[in-house]
Amino acid sequence: MDFLANHIEALIFCSSKPIRKSEIQACLTEMFEADIPEKDIKAALEMLQNKYTDESYSFEVIKSGGGYQFLTKAAYQSSISIFLKQQSKKRLSNSALETLSIIAYKQPVTKAQMEQIRGVNCDYSVQKLLEKGLVDIKGKSDSVGRPILYGTSEMFMDYFGINKMEDLPTPKDFSQEENQIGEEKT
Numbered sequence: 489m490d491f492l493a494n495h496i497e498a499l500i501f502c503s504s505k506p507i508r509k510s511e512i513q514a515c516l517t518e519m520f521e522a523d524i525p526e527k528d529i530k531a532a533l534e535m536l537q538n539k540y541t542d543e544s545y546s547f548e549v550i551k552s553g554g555g556y557q558f559l560t561k562a563a564y565q566s567s568i569s570i571f572l573k574q575q576s577k578k579r580l581s582n583s584a585l586e587t588l589s590i591i592a593y594k595q596p597v598t599k600a601q602m603e604q605i606r607g608v609n610c611d612y613s614v615q616k617l618l619e620k621g622l623v624d625i626k627g628k629s630d631s632v633g634r635p636i637l638y639g640t641s642e643m644f645m646d647y648f649g650i651n652k653m654e655d656l657p658t659p660k661d662f663s664q665e666e667n668q669i670g671e672e673k674t
Contacts, residue, residue: 492516492524493532493539497549500536506555509533580620587613588622592644592656596626596637614638622647 499512509529516524533549533556540548540558550559560568580588587610590602602610617623626639640653650656 490535492528493535495519496529496532497536500549500556500558503555503557506551506553506557508555511555580622581613581616583608583610584613584616588617588640588644591617591623591638592640592653595639596629597639598629598631598635598637600635602638 495516496512499515500507509526512529513524513526516529536549539545545561546564547558547560549556552559583606586606587602590605591597594601594605599610599614602614614623618625621641621643623638623644624641626637628634629637645651
């Protein structure tokens with residue numbers, strides 16, 4: 489039963505929404521190539537719910553929305569609320585993401601070059617990216633007026649989970665053929 493409970497625990501953990509018993513059963517049946525009785529799944533779920541009632545865990549398995557999911561216990565609501573508030577301040581707007589992608593792919597790049605590509609003023613986005621540490625000033629251009637050159641920072645690499653600039657997707661990664669759903673009719 490522990491073996492089955494471990495698999496169910498992993499399924500609940502990886503699901504972004506409440507996972508139903510029927511989904512658990514279908515997954516386990518396919519994995520083990522055998523019919524897993526609903527009573528065994530129910531027993532394993534009860535075992536998991538009992539396991540996470542222990543005070544040493546800050547979360548528990550809850551039946552919600554017709555399925556099961558991990559939720560933080562009410563005692564930790566305040567710390568989670570503060571964390572989520574802080575995280576929301578770190579999110580990037582669409583304009584900041586657009587500006588950041590231009591900097592990442594065209595670096596070193598001037599603000600005028602960014603604005604030419606985007607077609608709008610980039611002052612605010614560049615300022616926010618500098619404040620967040622995702623962009624660094626890389627020097628000055630040799631062109632007229634010696635405008636500032638911008639490039640990505642080490643924090644950019646960490647923020648997006650890449651190790652080197654070559655890990656960025658290339659334009660061919662976005663080609664239509666690879667991102668199509670279904671078969672093309674002739």
